[in-house]
Amino acid sequence: MRDVAVVSFAQSPCLPANRHDDMAEILLPVVQKALSTAGVDRDRIDFFASGSHDFFEGRTFSYIESLDAVGAWPPVSESHVEMDAAWAFAEAWSWLQLGEGDIALVYGIGRGSLAADLDQVMPSQLDPYLLTPLRPHRDALAGLQAAALLDAGLITERAMAETVQRCLSDATTNAAACKAGHHTVEELLAAPYVATPLRTHDVAPTGDAAAAVVLAAGNTARQLADRPAWVRGVDHRIETHYPGVRNLTESVSAQTAAARAAELAGFTAMDVDVAELHTEYSYQEPLLENALKLKNAHINLSGGPLAGRPTTATGLIRIGEVARRILDGRADRGLAHATNGPMLQHNLVCLMEGA
Numbered sequence: 001m002r003d004v005a006v007v008s009f010a011q012s013p014c015l016p017a018n019r020h021d022d023m024a025e026i027l028l029p030v031v032q033k034a035l036s037t038a039g040v041d042r043d044r045i046d047f048f049a050s051g052s053h054d055f056f057e058g059r060t061f062s063y064i065e066s067l068d069a070v071g072a073w074p075p076v077s078e079s080h081v082e083m084d085a086a087w088a089f090a091e092a093w094s095w096l097q098l099g100e101g102d103i104a105l106v107y108g109i110g111r112g113s114l115a116a117d118l119d120q121v122m123p124s125q126l127d128p129y130l131l132t133p134l135r136p137h138r139d140a141l142a143g144l145q146a147a148a149l150l151d152a153g154l155i156t157e158r159a160m161a162e163t164v165q166r167c168l169s170d171a172t173t174n175a176a177a178c179k180a181g182h183h184t185v186e187e188l189l190a191a192p193y194v195a196t197p198l199r200t201h202d203v204a205p206t207g208d209a210a211a212a213v214v215l216a217a218g219n220t221a222r223q224l225a226d227r228p229a230w231v232r233g234v235d236h237r238i239e240t241h242y243p244g245v246r247n248l249t250e251s252v253s254a255q256t257a258a259a260r261a262a263e264l265a266g267f268t269a270m271d272v273d274v275a276e277l278h279t280e281y282s283y284q285e286p287l288l289e290n291a292l293k294l295k296n297a298h299i300n301l302s303g304g305p306l307a308g309r310p311t312t313a314t315g316l317i318r319i320g321e322v323a324r325r326i327l328d329g330r331a332d333r334g335l336a337h338a339t340n341g342p343m344l345q346h347n348l349v350c351l352m353e354g355a
Contacts, residue, residue: 001264004096005221005228006327006352008037009320011211014308016113023052024068027109027210031069034105034212038224042071045214046101048078049092051085051108053312055121058114066109077101084108085211086278086315086338086348090234092215102220106213108317110310112206125341127242139203139281141243143195145343146283148248150197154290157197160282161188164201164306167282171303201306202282209310211317222355229323229334229352233264236338236348243343251291254337254347258292265351270295272351273331276318278339280305288337292349297335301325315339319350326354 010033012026035042048070052063063080070076077100081087085108092104115121122138123131149155162185183201191199214224221228237253237260239246246252262268269275275297279285285299300306302321305314315338322334333353340346 002097002099002217003221003230004093004215004217005225005230006213006319006323007216007221007225007228008034008214009212009324009327010034010037011313011317011320012209014207014209014310016205016207023062023065023109023111026208027066027069027107030210030212031105031107034214038214038216040103040214040224045103045105046077047092047095047104048076049080049088049095049104049106051081051083051088051312051316053082055124056112056115056311066107070105070107083340084312084315084338086319086350087236087340089213089215089316089319089350090236090348093231093234096215096217102217104215106215106316107210108310108313109210110313111208112309112311113208118206125241131242137195139195139198141342142203142281143198144243145248146197146281149283149287152249154249155283155286157189158185159286160197160202161185163282163285164188167300167304167306170301171307198281198283204280204305204309207308207310209308209313211310211313211320213316213320213323225327227327227329227354229326229354231350231352232266233261233351234348235260235264236346238341238346241341241345246343248343249287251287251344251347254288254291254344254349257347257349261349261351265353267333267351267353269293269297269335269351272297272333272335274301274322274325275299275335275337276302276304276321277337278305278315278318280309280339282306284344287344292335292337294335315348322350322352326352329354
C-alpha cells in the first residue's frame, strides 16, 4: 500500500440558498484555496474526482458545469460519482494506490436548495415497486428509525435535543445555516414534530456549499504539508434499500466498514482523538457512536451536518474536518464517516493519523 495523505482542505459556508450562483461560481474559490494551501497549481494535479447529484440540479450531467472551476483543457484525467463526494475521495485514494499519479483533487458541490420539492426527489432511491409510489415524506423513514431506537430504550428525545444544542453551539463555517443554537433544551423539546419523534432542529438543514480536498502520495505529500493527514484505511459497505428487512436499531454496514478500515489502518475507532460523523438526523449520533465503537473521541467539533448539510458535499466535509485537525496538530488520529441513502443504508469510514 502506498502512503497517501490529505495535504489541504477548503470549504465554503453552508448557506440556505445560492440559487443565483452557478456551480462554478460556488466551487472556484474553494478549489483555488485548496490548491494554494497545498502550494500547487492545477497543472500539477494528476487526477480530479467529484461528487454531485443530477436529481437536485434538475438536469442531466450537471457536474459538467463544475469543470469550469477545475479546468478541463488541456485534457485532464477526471471522474465523477453521482453521490456524496466522500465516495469520490475513496475513488481518488484507490487511484493513487494504483500508482497512476501522485496528486489528486477531490471536490463536492451541494445545491440542495435547487430542488423545488425534495419529497418528489428523495423517494427515487427507495424500492421502485413498493415504496417509491408511496412518496413518503423525506423525513418519515428517519422518523421510523428514531422511533425504533426510542422504543428499544437506546435514545431519548432529551438526549436528541442535547445533541442538537451541542452541535449548533460548536458550529463554525456552517453557523449561518442555523438559528437554534441559542435555544435551551427545554425550548427545543417544546417545538412541534415534523415526523414523530423528529422536530425541525433534529433534521440537518439542507443548504448550498462546496468542499475540496487535495490528496498526495509518499514524498510528494511530505513536501506539500508539514504534517500530512495520512489516510490509513478506507472502506464502505451497503445494506439493502428495503428497510423492512433491516434491524433499524443498528448499522451493520457501518460496523463492517469500520472493521475493515481498522484492518488496513492498524488501529481502531477506539484509538481516535476526533470523529466527524455524517449525522443527517440527531438520533444518528448515538447509533453511529455505538456501531463504530467510539469511546474517547470528540465528536463533530465542527458542528457537523446538523448545522448545515450541503447535499453531496457533506461526507467529504467530514473527511476534511478531521484532516484539518491533524494537519494543524490538534489531533493525532481521527475517524471520518459518510453516509448515503435512507436510514444509514450506505456507510463509508476513513481512518487518518498524523506523522
